[in-house]
Amino acid sequence: xxxxxxxxEARVRVLSLMLTHPDSEFxxxxxxxxxGLPPHAVRQEMSRLRELGLVGADxxxxxxxxxxxxxxxxxxxxxxxxxxxxxxxxAIRKALEEIGGIDVAFIxxxxxxxxxxxxxxxxxxxxxxxxxxxxxxxxxxxxAELRRDVNVTILSAAELRDRAARQEPFIANVLAGPKIYLxxxxxxxxxxxx
Amino acid sequence: xxxxxxxxxxxxADLEQLLxxxxxxxxxxxxxxxxxxxxxxxxxxxxxxxxxxxxxxxxVRVRKMAFHQQTLAELRARLPEAxxxxxxxxxxARRKRNAAAYNRVNVVxxxxxxxxxxxxxxxxxxxxxxxxxRRSDTAVG
Numbered sequence: 001x002x003x004x005x006x007x008x009e010a011r012v013r014v015l016s017l018m019l020t021h022p023d024s025e026f027x028x029x030x031x032x033x034x035x036g037l038p039p040h041a042v043r044q045e046m047s048r049l050r051e052l053g054l055v056g057a058d059x060x061x062x063x064x065x066x067x068x069x070x071x072x073x074x075x076x077x078x079x080x081x082x083x084x085x086x087x088x089x090x091a092i093r094k095a096l097e098e099i100g101g102i103d104v105a106f107i108x109x110x111x112x113x114x115x116x117x118x119x120x121x122x123x124x125x126x127x128x129x130x131x132x133x134x135x136x137x138x139x140x141x142x143x144a145e146l147r148r149d150v151n152v153t154i155l156s157a158a159e160l161r162d163r164a165a166r167q168e169p170f171i172a173n174v175l176a177g178p179k180i181y182l183x184x185x186x187x188x189x190x191x192x193x194x
Numbered sequence: 195x196x197x198x199x200x201x202x203x204x205x206x207a208d209l210e211q212l213l214x215x216x217x218x219x220x221x222x223x224x225x226x227x228x229x230x231x232x233x234x235x236x237x238x239x240x241x242x243x244x245x246x247x248x249x250x251x252x253x254v255r256v257r258k259m260a261f262h263q264q265t266l267a268e269l270r271a272r273l274p275e276a277x278x279x280x281x282x283x284x285x286x287a288r289r290k291r292n293a294a295a296y297n298r299v300n301v302v303x304x305x306x307x308x309x310x311x312x313x314x315x316x317x318x319x320x321x322x323x324x325x326x327x328r329r330s331d332t333a334v335g
Contacts, residue, residue: 121289131309136283151289155303163300170300 010037014045016086018055018068019079020146023117025058025067054078076114080180083107088122088142088150089182095138096183102128103157103192104184112178121149124182125174127160127192157192164193198264202255209250209325216243216318223311231294234302237310238291241284244314244321245269251328262288277320283313 006012013035017026028046032039046066049055053072058065069075083089088107096102109123110116126135132154143150155163163171175193179186222228223237245265249255252272256264266288270281287310294301 129305132286132306133280133283133309133313136286137279139286140279140282149289151293152286153301153303154306156305159303159305168300170298 008045010041011045011048012086013037014042014049015054015078016082018049018066019075019082020148022068022070022075022079025065027063027065031066070114079114083111083122083180084182088124088146092124092135092138092142092182095135096130099130099134101130102126102183104128104189105182106179106184106189107182108174108177108179112180114178121151122146124150124152126152126154127157127184127189128154129156130154161193197257198259199249199254199256199268201253202250204250204253209247212243212247212250213318213322213325216240216247216314216321219243220311220314220318223307223314230302230304230307231299233307234287234294234310235291237307237314238284238287241287241310241314241317242266244317245284247321248272248324251325280313280317 003009003012006015014031014037017031017035026034028039028042031037031042031046035042046055046057050057054069054075056067056069058067092105096105104127105124106112107122107124110120111122132152135152139150139152160171164175175189217240219236220240223233223240225233228236242262242265245268246255249265249268249272254268256268263285266281266285269284270278273281290302290306
């Protein structure tokens with residue numbers, strides 16, 4: 001989907017790396033190795049992203065280090081879009097399509113709040129009936145691509161309702177905090193937890 | 195052998211102890227009256243003891259630094275290819291158990307506990323069979 005929208009596989013790969021690692025900086029050949037594109041293609045895309053203000057650069061010695069610019073006004077929306085699609089959502093959606101049984105899935109915590117650091121994990125809540133052992137191969141692959149740990153909590157709809165009614169602090173915080181939906185919508189969640 | 199491990203002489207007594215701890219913790223993880231976080235931690239600990247038992251069968255013990263993580267990494271290297279996904283699953287369980295033990299309460303769902311117990315039961319049966327199959331001094335039963 002994003003390839004069609006952005007019109008370039010290279011742009012999508014570069015954006016995906018930069019948006020999902022807002023606390024990291026990379027030099028040209030490093031990016032080239034990480035995303036499997038020739039250096040000239042990376043340079044071209046970086047130059048466009050710098051013009052848009054999505055990426056900044058800092059020269060140290062003979063290397064130019066690129067870094068995402070989270071203060072760019074469209075950064076949070078663009079990051080959410082990438083997490084929902086190629087970075088995380090597509091892989092999980094595909095796995096769940098085969099398995100079924102998930103009503104709602106969303107990212108919560110620092111990644112959803114845009115306050116993550118270099119060490120932050122991606123926290124994911126799945127509502128439905130699926131075993132973690134079944135999801136593990138997909139999550140392991142996603143973690144390798146994302147270079148971040150993905151921590152999952154799986155609750156049945158009844159369990160979520162019960163915990164919300166008891167105002168368990170963990171669930172209360174998750175429900176009240178920002179979310180990036182991978183499956184389902186805020187309305188679907190409201191139907192589960194009125 | 196690497197920096198993270200040291201050689202040990204496989205001992206039948208040690209192996210039996212590890213299997214007994216695993217049996218105890220797996221049994222307690224089934225107790226409904228315990229908190230889900232605690233049940234998860236118990237089932238995970240049973241898996242860790244079983245992983246240590248597998249390494250013991252290979253004459254290896256992990257040094258103390260990052261013991262859990264390293265044990266699971268060493269386990270992965272010694273499991274048949276078809277079972278390596280299980281080591282990935284246990285690594286995920288390790289992180290969840292850490293979150294429940296040190297960072298958050300109620301982070302474990304009931305289905306996650308049931309799934310872990312079921313997976314560890316299968317692993318337990320495999321480890322006992324593996325110990326028998328090796329027919330060494332360490333063999334159990």
